Amino acid sequence: MDLSFLFPKQTVSGLVKDWLKEDIPSFDYGGVIVGEDIKTAHLLGKQHGYFSGRLFVQEIFDELKCKVEWFIKDGEEIKYQDGKPHLLATVVGPVRNILIGERLSLNIISRSCGITTRGKTLNLKVRKEFPDWKGKIAGTRKTTPGFRLVEKYALLVAGLDSHRMDLSSMIMLKDNHIWSCGNITNAVKNARTVGGFTLKIEVECRSQVEAIEAIEAGADVVMLDNFKPEDHKPVSNFLKTKYPHVIIELSGGITSDTILQYITNDVDIISMGNLTQGVPHIDISLKIQKQ
Template sequence: MSYEHLLPPSWKPQVTAWLAEDTPSFDYAGFVVGDVEREAFLFGKGDVPAVLAGSPFFTEVFKQLGCQVEWHVKEGDTFTPVKHVATVRGRARHLLLGERVALNMLARCSGIATKSKRVKDLATGYGFKGIIAGTRKTTPGFRLVEKYGMLVGGIDPHRHDLSSMIMLKDNHIWSHGSITAAIKQARLVGGFSLLLDVEVRSEAEADEAIDAGADIIMLDNIEGDELVDVARRLKDKWRGQRKFLFETSGNITESNLQTRAINEVDILSTSMVHQSVQHIDFSLKIQKSAN
């Protein structure tokens, strides 16, 4: 499935800014190769199967340089290295102008999609029926690409920014005085259209947040049997009285995923799908002229 039509109007100027950053002055090496027409092959490399993600951004990089991209692998598909993923055609100088910008973006976006799919598949294999989500711990200026990679990988990207959903964390609550008071103040300005996610550290705090009208309860630093017990007790207590979801987050790894991916919680949010992920190795090779 392609998610290109989700992208906001601002995404193409972002690509322009990437190109401007990479060549702020003269293109000295490009002077050497000139404007001869060439064809370049994009290869997906590395040593493990990977998910292709970021093709709209890759195509736009070369479109802005007057080049054409023909894809041989669909976005979202898993390919096994070494794979001829796409062919790019245009002037040699322009192919090289876009090369590193396009490859860097594709490597990270595909890495996030690959990790996201792996984590989701693992959780599903453990019997988890809830939502796997990313976090807002993204790279400034590159969030759109990283959130896009999560979508292609099949997980929920979570909130995109501070305006997407109201999330009250420990600092918000401590600064305002209490969970109930913070929720009341947030509802005053957020209205009915924004979900309210509240971070809590104990069953008592979770109970208070539910009573005050939170939509999502993030059970922070509650793990293992305690997480299961707290979620079960509170769902039983509030059944038929309040609608809410439980979220667990923090210190989640592939090695402990099975203990966290439990169906007593509804959302498992983790930054391991986009922070410090292994990038997918791609290369762009200009083909020699037949002459």
């Protein structure tokens, strides 16, 4: 499945135009220095990981009238071995245009590949230990403003769930919503009034009692927040047994080191903010070739 088809052409084009305008708001001093001779550049992977973000780089160089030949697809392994970089793509075009797109492209794919690498590595680890688990690992809305689509896409390439895209995608009732409405029941009732039948309602719960109240008020998803592994298991089992139609999500403080302790067949979703926060970038460079 080609996940790049998720993006309408105008969406990616609009992002790229904004990024280019941000990076060159006035004069292109470097362009004057190097001119418009046709050059070839190599996009090089200099660290092991998993690749993503190809469509964004393609759009950047399309906009800059450069041709790109790709040797890797999103989701494939970046094979960096014995100090030898992995040739990911070649870019051909006016040298000043290549250099306009250089840092922008590297910033995007280095971060995108970093998120995909962390996500895919984690997913492989979980599936190896729990091959029969039907649940999904998901990101959160802890994303970079203006860069969310890239980060959510990188999660999907990793084989993870992107979770809700924005505040309009699903109604999630967290502690501040509940305190503002007085209780969970009132909050869910208000949510159903405005969300109708098309939007799922999720409620953040700190105890089994709160989860039961949320479900009986009409919640579709309950998030057991900041539960320890030994504490969530009896609660998850009780809820899934009594309310099998409800989606059970775990979140809060779960890391790559602790996730295996949380996996049970009663859990449908494990969401983690650190899939998009504090993620190391993958080392990628773009080098003009001497002729």
